[in-house]
Amino acid sequence: MASIPLLRLPLPLHHRRSTDLLLPHPLKPAFPPARLPQPPPKPITTKTKCSYTPTPATDRLISAAAYFSPLFNGLQYGRFLFTKYPVLATPFEPLLPLLSLYHSVPYASFVTFFGFYLGIVRNPSLSRYARFNALQALVLDVLLVVPVLLQRIITPGRSGIALKLTAWAHSGLFVFVVGCFVYGLVASVLGKTPYLPLVAEAAGRQLD
Numbered sequence: 397m398a399s400i401p402l403l404r405l406p407l408p409l410h411h412r413r414s415t416d417l418l419l420p421h422p423l424k425p426a427f428p429p430a431r432l433p434q435p436p437p438k439p440i441t442t443k444t445k446c447s448y449t450p451t452p453a454t455d456r457l458i459s460a461a462a463y464f465s466p467l468f469n470g471l472q473y474g475r476f477l478f479t480k481y482p483v484l485a486t487p488f489e490p491l492l493p494l495l496s497l498y499h500s501v502p503y504a505s506f507v508t509f510f511g512f513y514l515g516i517v518r519n520p521s522l523s524r525y526a527r528f529n530a531l532q533a534l535v536l537d538v539l540l541v542v543p544v545l546l547q548r549i550i551t552p553g554r555s556g557i558a559l560k561l562t563a564w565a566h567s568g569l570f571v572f573v574v575g576c577f578v579y580g581l582v583a584s585v586l587g588k589t590p591y592l593p594l595v596a597e598a599a600g601r602q603l604d
Contacts, residue, residue, distance in 0.1 A: 451525055451587030458516060459529035459584035463577050465508050466536040467491075468498050470573030473543070473566040509534060517603070524603070529584055531599040532592050536576055539594070543569060 471488065478485045488495075498504050516522060516530040543565065576592050583590035590596075 452523070455523050455526040456584050456587055458522070458526040460581050462512055462516070462530040462533035463580040463584070464494075465505075465512065466533055466540060466573055467577040468495055469505055469537055469540050470570060470577075471495070473540075473573065474570035475566070476563040477567050477570060505537070509537060525589065528589065528599060528603055529580065531603055532580065532590070532595050535595045535599050535602075536573070536592060540569070540573065 468491075474484070498508075501507060512530045512534055517527050517534065519527070547562070576595070580590045580592065
C-alpha cells in the first residue's frame with residue numbers, strides 16, 4: 397500500500413519561535429544606516445592675471461617737461477636763501493643755460509602757459525596722464541603769481557619785521573615749489589601719477 401506523503405503546513409503564529417518575530421528581514425535592515433555629515437564644497441576660485449600697461453615714453457616726457465615751468469618761475473623766491481646759504485644754489489647751476497634762454501624770450505611765462513594749456517591740456521588726442529600733469533604744473537604756476545601781486549599791492553618795507561616776514565614767506569614758497577618739482581619730475585619719469593598738495597584736486601576738477 398502506497399504511503400501518502402505528509403504535507404508540511406506552516407506553523408501557527410503561537411508555535412513560531414520568538415526569534416523569528418524579532419529578527420528583521422535579512423535583506424532589509426531594521427533601521428537605515430546613519431549618514432555622516434559631508435564637508436561643505438570648496439569654493440571654486442579662478443586666478444586672474446592683472447595686466448599692467450606702462451606709461452608711454454611720450455607722456456612721461458611731456459609730464460616731466462611741464463614741471464620745469466613752475467620751477468623757472470619759482471626760483472626768484474629763493475633769493476633770500478641763496479644770499480644766506482650760497483651752497484643751496486649749486487644744484488641749480490646746470491639749469492642756468494635753460495633759465496637764461498627761458499627769460500630771454502619776451503613774455504616767456506605767458507607763452508609757456510598758453511602753449512601747455514592749448515597744446516596739451518585741451519588736446520583730446522593726448523592721454524589723461526599727460527594732460528593731468530600739465531594742468532597740475534599750470535595750476536602751480538598760477539599760484540606763484542599771487543605773492544607777486546600781493547607784494548605789489550601791499551608794498552612791504554625793506555627793513556624790520558616786514559622784511560623778515562617777506563623773507564620767510566618767499567623761502568617757504570621756494571621750498572614748496574622745489575619739493576613739488578622734484579616729486580612731479582621723479583613720478584613722471586617713473587610713469588606714476590603725482591598728486592601735488594593744494595593743486596591736484598583743482599586740476600582734477602578742471603580736467604573732468
